[in-house]
Amino acid sequence: MLQLKNIRKVYETGDTEVEALKEIDLSFRKSEFVSILGPSGCGKTTLLNIIGGLDRYTSGDLIIDGVSTKEYKDADWDIYRNNSIGFVFQSYNLIPHQTVLSNVELALTLAGVSREERKKRAVEALEKVGLSDQLNKKPNQMSGGQMQRVAIARALVNNPEILLADEPTGALDSETSVQIMELLKEIAKDRLIIMVTHNADLAEKYSTRIVRLLDGSILSDDNPYMIDEQKSQLKKKKKKVSMSFMTALSLSLKNLLTKKTRTLLTAFAGSIGIIGIALILSLSSGMQSYISSMEEDTLSNYPIEIQSQSVDIASMMGSMMEANNKSGVDHKLDKIYSNNITTNMVNTMSEQLSNNDLKQFKSHVEDSKKFKELTNSIKFGYDVQPQIFQSDTDEKILQVNPSDIYEKLGFNSAMGSTGESNNMSAGVSMPGSETWEELIDNPKLLESQYDVLKGTWPKKFNEVVLVIDQNNEVSDSVLYSLGLMDSSELEETVKEIKEGKENIETKSEVSSFSYDEILQTHFKLVSNTDYYVAEDGRWLDKKEDIDYMKDLIGKGTDINIVGIIRQKEEVTSTSISGSIGYLPELTNFVIENNRKSEIAQAQLADKETNVFTGKSFDKETYTQGLTIEDVKQYVATLPMKEQEQAQTMMQMMPEEEVVAMMSEQLANNFDETATYDTNISTLGIIDLENPSSIKLYPKDFESKEELQNLIKKYNDKQKKAGHDEYVINYTDIVGVMIASMTSVIDIISYVLIAFVAISLVVSSIMIGIITYISVLERTKEIGILRSIGASKKDISRVFNAETVIEGFAAGIIGILMTLALNIPINMVIKSLVGVSNISVLPVYGGVGLIIISIILTVVAGFIPAKVAAKKDPVEALRTE
Incomplete structure (x- = not known):
């Protein structure tokens, strides 16, 4: 009614x-x-x-x-x-x-x-x-x-x-x-x-x-x-149930499709700001990824390294600078005075030298999940090197690791072995023993840094890879040390140079090897303890015995090159500095073999006796209990001519005098450097729980800082517990080398985005104006909707839906245009600096910009939508 x-x-x-x-x-x-x-x-x-x-x-x-x-x-x-x-x-x-x-x-x-x-x-x-x-x-x-x-x-x-x-x-x-x-x-x-x-x-x-x-x-x-x-x-x-947003979208979409050209142009205009920000975000994201990759690569080459003995270089330099600043002329200029630079440096080094208990710290690292989460790899180093030889001993015996190629050529690390300096050796550091290097235990990181040109990555302890540079080249010193190139001619040339000969002709042609030749190269591994043979209660070094060494090498474990790898073009730094990479399992194999050998067991069982001499490590007890039989046994080990001379002397002297004279001679010849610890080191006897170094490879610079904080917390805990001996000291090699680059790029990106955002705001205002025009055009439709029961909110929702569609379209066009523009941008950057994919729009960035575009257009259309909602339905129906 x-x-x-x-x-x-x-x-x-x-x-x-x-x-x-x-x-x-x-x-x-x-x-x-x-x-x-x-x-x-x-x-x-x-x-x-x-x-x-x-x-x-x-x-x-x-x-x-x-x-x-x-x-x-x-x-x-x-x-x-x-x-x-x-x-x-x-x-x-x-x-x-x-x-x-x-x-x-x-x-x-x-x-x-x-x-x-x-x-x-x-x-x-x-x-x-x-x-x-x-x-x-x-x-x-x-x-x-x-x-x-x-x-x-x-x-x-x-x-x-x-x-x-x-x-x-x-x-x-x-x-x-x-x-x-x-x-x-x-x-x-x-x-x-x-x-x-x-x-x-x-x-x-x-x-x-x-x-x-x-x-x-x-x-x-x-x-x-x-x-x-x-x-x-x-x-x-x-x-009454209100109009659903999907209905509002449908109404608005159909209306927009009746004006396709205007809708497309409006969306394109709205996308200009999105394109600008998306391009900046692409470059910023690409640069961040590049820097992150560079950080990861750099940190793989410069990890946080903690040695069993370390010097805080930063503190040492600070102390030396402080000492130099304090030094002043406080004496008369009537005499010559010493400037104790070297003494002060030695004193400072002595003050800064500290011992790290890595056994305790290793246990802490292994028990902490945080260390594993923040690192690409954790590498425990030990003072042992695999003893590796060229497998072919017919012509000569060549030890390829540690390599002695530079000694054979007359080069020493800084000074000749006799202490005499020469022009070729003074001040030169030769990396002959660095050809072989243990790989980090992170296959994913290794695969991201290197391409396998031939073969595979090593999977067994006796498999290794050859590392070549981006030009497929390997240093000739490496090839000489590996026996792939004959060094005899070069040795002769060096000898002639030392003798002062002039107009010496040298071989300069480049040698080359096929991948298959390299992969057919084999070496032999022997244990550190295999050099020694037990005779008359002591262990004799047989390294100079050629026949013994040939037999030993022939029985050694095969070491095979199974792959050839090359640094990827876009990688800035790598985790391998040597030319032959081997697995940590090889180190463990060597340590285990050394430890279970007979000579190692003998030395471990008797810490007072030197297994190499059969005598005490203590000088005072070294000659005690010497008998004439001991003297005769010692004489029997001498060369034949010296044996005859000693036997003649012994016949002319009483036994007591012979024993006394021999005791005095042995005391004078006593090697005070021989200790239990040096013998353990020589024999390669290692406690796996007590590394000589720990290398932490952070994932990025943020992880590096967190690792440093973890070490600091560990030190604070030890100090609080009164265990100063467990405190860890180390030197940060990388420092802040490129740590600030990320911040700089962020600042530049924010500034550029702020400028480009102006165009985004302008385009959003334009969409608001277009929406208002749409309100005027659709006034009658507003009246129709109101006549069939649409509320003011429903009308507002219709025009908000229209701005959502416009914003979404603008965002999509902006993202698609950005993806298209990134292709030539990357091509140009690649041609200029050789870096690939430097402009990459992240997925979250694209989605985020579309959402921002929608939000801005909805905000811009909010007032026109409200105007539409407030229109009088009767007047709206009269509109033509």
């Missing part, structure tokens, strides 16, 4: 008031066909809009189902229009970019009806008005009568209690008008239809009740109806 009580409507225009309706009292039956007649401007449409909830009355009351609407809020009116009212307009008011089916479904969508139910009911409504074959047409493809039928179907689809028709036949010809009136008459059988019309003939013919208006007042009512308010029953309020 619907009742109007004393309804007044006053329009204010400036200081002038116009009274459109004056004290209207009307009640309507549940089902009847009411026609409201009157001249233009008499208030017919205003009355219809007030009944439909599109316009508000100034005073009086509109009672719906026995409920006063005086306290109605916007949401209540929206529910009322969506559930109880169906509008049919003279100009049809269909949304042009929607299909017939979508136009009819729209009211159901606002009511929250499911997709399947929505389509079913819309099709039924269209069948009822005779348009079941026109579902997918657009309104501009239909006649006026067909469009009005669509409007009626839309009004009926939600099964409203009241159908409001504003001049439904005003734009139709006579024949079509009759068809529409017949349709409305049929519909009026089970619901209330209120029609505003100028056509009195049609009204007389089809209406069941005619109400005439004049100047805002009821002139006549040929079938009045009075409501018995005492018998009226209140109906439960219906709930």
